[in-house]
Amino acid sequence: MLFDPEPKKKKRDFYNREAELHELLESIEKEKLVVIQGIRRLGKSSLLNVALSESKHPFVKIDLREIYFAHGSISKFYLYHALSQELSRLSRTHRLTSWLEKVRGIRIAGFEIQLDWREKGASLADVFRVTDRWASAHEERMIVAIDEAQYLRLAGRMKYDGLLAWAIDNLDNLTFILTGSQVGLLRDFLGLENPRSPLYGRYAKIINLRRLDREEAMDFLERGFKEAKTKPPDLEKVVDALDGLIGWLALYGHTCVSEGRADLEWFLKMAAKLAAEESKKILRWSDRYQVVLRAIASGALKWSEIYAGVSGKLGPIPKSDLTYLLDNLVRYGYLERREDGSFIIPDPVIRYMATKF
Numbered sequence: 236m237l238f239d240p241e242p243k244k245k246k247r248d249f250y251n252r253e254a255e256l257h258e259l260l261e262s263i264e265k266e267k268l269v270v271i272q273g274i275r276r277l278g279k280s281s282l283l284n285v286a287l288s289e290s291k292h293p294f295v296k297i298d299l300r301e302i303y304f305a306h307g308s309i310s311k312f313y314l315y316h317a318l319s320q321e322l323s324r325l326s327r328t329h330r331l332t333s334w335l336e337k338v339r340g341i342r343i344a345g346f347e348i349q350l351d352w353r354e355k356g357a358s359l360a361d362v363f364r365v366t367d368r369w370a371s372a373h374e375e376r377m378i379v380a381i382d383e384a385q386y387l388r389l390a391g392r393m394k395y396d397g398l399l400a401w402a403i404d405n406l407d408n409l410t411f412i413l414t415g416s417q418v419g420l421l422r423d424f425l426g427l428e429n430p431r432s433p434l435y436g437r438y439a440k441i442i443n444l445r446r447l448d449r450e451e452a453m454d455f456l457e458r459g460f461k462e463a464k465t466k467p468p469d470l471e472k473v474v475d476a477l478d479g480l481i482g483w484l485a486l487y488g489h490t491c492v493s494e495g496r497a498d499l500e501w502f503l504k505m506a507a508k509l510a511a512e513e514s515k516k517i518l519r520w521s522d523r524y525q526v527v528l529r530a531i532a533s534g535a536l537k538w539s540e541i542y543a544g545v546s547g548k549l550g551p552i553p554k555s556d557l558t559y560l561l562d563n564l565v566r567y568g569y570l571e572r573r574e575d576g577s578f579i580i581p582d583p584v585i586r587y588m589a590t591k592f
């Protein structure tokens with residue numbers, strides 16, 4: 236179903252994105268590091284899932300947002316647990332266990348694989364090395380997919396950027412696919428352009444997901460309503476409000492169909508609550524973020540206009556403070572900086588939410 240609110244898994248539910256899917260499938264065959272980036276709800280996880288299912292290669296996939304939201308951190312324990320589950324799943328279809336049982340710190344019982352996460356337990360480098368050898372022996376490619384990879388920078392003492400750099404340099408049969416909603420943070424974590432980063436200078440194939448254009452957004456909604464056999468409301472207004480963000484369009488379609496409620500204002504309020512919940516950790520750090528977003532949502536686009544709006548509310552703050560706040564909002568994906576230096580809030584629901592601060 237096009238309006239299914241979960242990330243899509245199958246190509247038949249996956250709207251359009253043919254070019255991106257093709258690009259990703261091609262990259263899997265020849266690249267070692269692929270990065271899918273773009274703000275939330277553009278369809279990164281869906282693209283990743285569909286590509287994994289279409290590529291037919293063995294893969295392990297770890298969803299870091301899920302771990303982070305369930306446990307509040309990306310500890311080694313939870314990461315190893317997630318990887319153990321994925322390797323166990325894989326061992327049911329691919330004969331990996333006889334290869335993995337040689338690795339220190341791996342326990343195997345039937346199809347169950349358990350990585351010992353403790354200090355002297357399993358090393359991920361060993362796990363990757365053995366999987367690479369297995370892939371080589373079977374003339375396969377193994378995919379290691381990490382959804383919302385920017386959370387890896389919250390992994391405490393563990394330095395996953397170094398591990399990734401080592402794997403990319405040494406293991407020819409693995410393709411790493413990373414996605415990231417907080418594009419600036421993901422870029423900071425990877426540090427491909429930072430001479431002090433282990434990944435400095437490595438090539439990454441970057442896939443930037445774009446939003447649907449107006450025609451596609453209308454077409455997506457029309458098809459979704461048709462599929463659900465429900466009479467569509469005024470779709471022009473929906474696209475005016477939600478833009479080409481496929482995630483909001485799908486959620487709107489879903490609530491229309493499942494609750495019989497087409498009221499856009501009501502939907503925006505509900506969506507804004509969801510967005511507020513998702514962003515509370517960041518926006519609660521400082522009220523100032525809210526003031527900045529509000530100034531931009533009410534029409535201030537240039538630095539000087541934003542400064543006027545913000546100092547009207549907070550009194551004259553140091554200019555460097557505003558620059559710092561804006562930079563952070565850009566890194567977290569709440570703002571985008573245009574070429575002319577002005578700022579916009581790329582997500583229409585966040586824009587709506589910010590007018591209510």
Ligand SMILES: Nc1ncnc2c1ncn2[C@@H]1O[C@H](COP(=O)(O)OP(=O)(O)O)[C@@H](O)[C@H]1O
Pocket residue numbers: 237238239240241242243248249250251252273274275276277278279280281282416481482483485486
């Ligand atoms: N190509 C697509 N076709 C149909 N629905 C999609 C597509 N891409 C995303 N969606 C829907 O939009 C929502 C957000 O997608 P998701 O893949 O989770 O985005 P992201 O990972 O970028 O936040 C989900 O409900 C998903 O089903």
Ligand SMILES: [Mg+2]
Pocket residue numbers: 242279280281382
């Ligand atoms: Mg996602």
